Amino acid sequence: MPTVTRWYLRTALVFLVLAFATGVLLAARAPLGLSAALAALTPVFFHLIFVGFVTQLIFGVVFWLFPKHTREQPRGSEPLAWAAFWLLNGGLVLRVVAEPAQAGAAGPVWGWLLVASAAAQWAAALLFAANTWARVKER
Amino acid sequence: MPRISVAFIRTALLHLVVGFSLGALILVQKGTSLVPAAWRLLPAHIEILVFGWTVQLIVGTAFWILPRYATKQNRGNEGLVWLAYGLLNAGILLAVYSPLLPGSGWILLAGRLAEALGLGAFAANAWPRVKSFGN
Numbered sequence: 001m002p003t004v005t006r007w008y009l010r011t012a013l014v015f016l017v018l019a020f021a022t023g024v025l026l027a028a029r030a031p032l033g034l035s036a037a038l039a040a041l042t043p044v045f046f047h048l049i050f051v052g053f054v055t056q057l058i059f060g061v062v063f064w065l066f067p068k069h070t071r072e073q074p075r076g077s078e079p080l081a082w083a084a085f086w087l088l089n090g091g092l093v094l095r096v097v098a099e100p101a102q103a104g105a106a107g108p109v110w111g112w113l114l115v116a117s118a119a120a121q122w123a124a125a126l127l128f129a130a131n132t133w134a135r136v137k138e139r
Numbered sequence: 140m141p142r143i144s145v146a147f148i149r150t151a152l153l154h155l156v157v158g159f160s161l162g163a164l165i166l167v168q169k170g171t172s173l174v175p176a177a178w179r180l181l182p183a184h185i186e187i188l189v190f191g192w193t194v195q196l197i198v199g200t201a202f203w204i205l206p207r208y209a210t211k212q213n214r215g216n217e218g219l220v221w222l223a224y225g226l227l228n229a230g231i232l233l234a235v236y237s238p239l240l241p242g243s244g245w246i247l248l249a250g251r252l253a254e255a256l257g258l259g260a261f262a263a264n265a266w267p268r269v270k271s272f273g274n
Contacts, residue, residue, distance in 0.1 A: 054193060055155075067140055095166070102170060114170030118163035125159035129152040136148045139140055 001064055004081045008060025011089060015052025022048060040103035044096050051092050051121065059084065059128050066135045076131040084127040091120030140203050143220050147199025150228060154191030158184055183235045190254060191231050198223065198261050205268040215264045223264070226257030 001009075022045045029038050063081050068074040075081070094117035102110040140148075161177075161184040168177035202220055207213040214220075233250030237243045 050188065058193070058196060099169065111170035115167050118166035118170070122159050122163040125155050129156050132152060133149065136145050136152070137140060138142050138145055 002075065002078070004078060004085060005060040005064040007085055008056055008063070011085075012053050012056040012060065015048050015056065015092070019045060019048035019053060037104060040100040044099055047092065047095060051088065056088060059088070062128075062132055066132065067137060067139065069135050076135055080127050080131040084124045084131070087120045087127065088124035091117045091122075091124060094120065141214060141217075143217060143224060144199040144203040146224055147195055147202070150224075151192050151196040151199060154187050154195060154231075158188035158192055161187065179238070182238060186231060186234050190227070190234075194258070195227065198227070198258070201265055202261070205265060206270055207268070215268060219260045219264050223257040223260040226253045226260065228257075230254030230257060 022041055025034075025038060026041055026045055028034060029036070059081075063075055066075075069076045094113050098110045098113035098117060102114060161180045164174055164177040165180060165184060168174045202214060205214075208215065230250045230253030233246050233253060235250075237246035237250060240246055
């Protein structure tokens with residue numbers, strides 16, 4: 001398994017645990033009488049699952065197992081795969097921090113961090129798709 | 140990789156980019172309030188990423204990788220799976236555009252029915268292929 005895939009898969013597992021910790025906290029809010037402000041974590045919970053775990057796991061496994069691109073570059077561009085990894089995770093971490101902060105005390109700093117998060121995750125999707133496209137081919 | 144899987148997986152990659160683009164617009168709106176219309180994209184964002192990206196990628200990869208038969212049509216009835224491809228993607232389009240069209244409830248229903256029939260056609264192909272190799 002290539003190194004970048006190991007990073008994707010282990011990070012996906014970390015986000016899986018974080019997602020369910022967040023989910024438990026959200027579910028505990030009403031029965032334990034916790035702060036209503038915790039509801040701001042709801043979109044974070046869904047994105048930890050869908051981006052941090054599911055999409056990340058797919059990115060890692062696809063890079064590892066899809067048909068070879070060429071003999072010289074069997075998995076396409078490894079630097080692109082690393083760039084997608086850092087952009088996806090940097091963007092997601094920014095969101096996890098800035099989204100609840102913006103909901104609690106809206107301000108330009110948190111707002112522009114959300115814009116940076118959006119741009120990073122969007123770029124990650126684009127780089128992954130570009131790097132994978134040529135490997136999706138008939139044999 | 141068979142041609143049908145290429146179609147499913149490349150379409151999934153397109154949905155990934157479109158779905159993340161819509162999500163980025165929604166997040167920009169959350170951060171800056173510069174694009175208030177972005178909230179209307181939320182149902183499309185979810186539909187495209189759940190069905191267009193994730194489910195479609197799984198279906199395409201499963202058709203490619205599940206155990207094959209020792210016959211000429213070694214992945215079963217390909218026509219059924221092309222039908223699944225058409226129905227799934229037509230269903231996604233109908234569901235995505237339904238809020239913008241008159242009679243949106245009926246259009247969403249038609250979209251969900253198309254998705255359900257498409258995924259049923261895929262399941263009918265995949266079911267007998269879920270077996271140990273060589274059987």
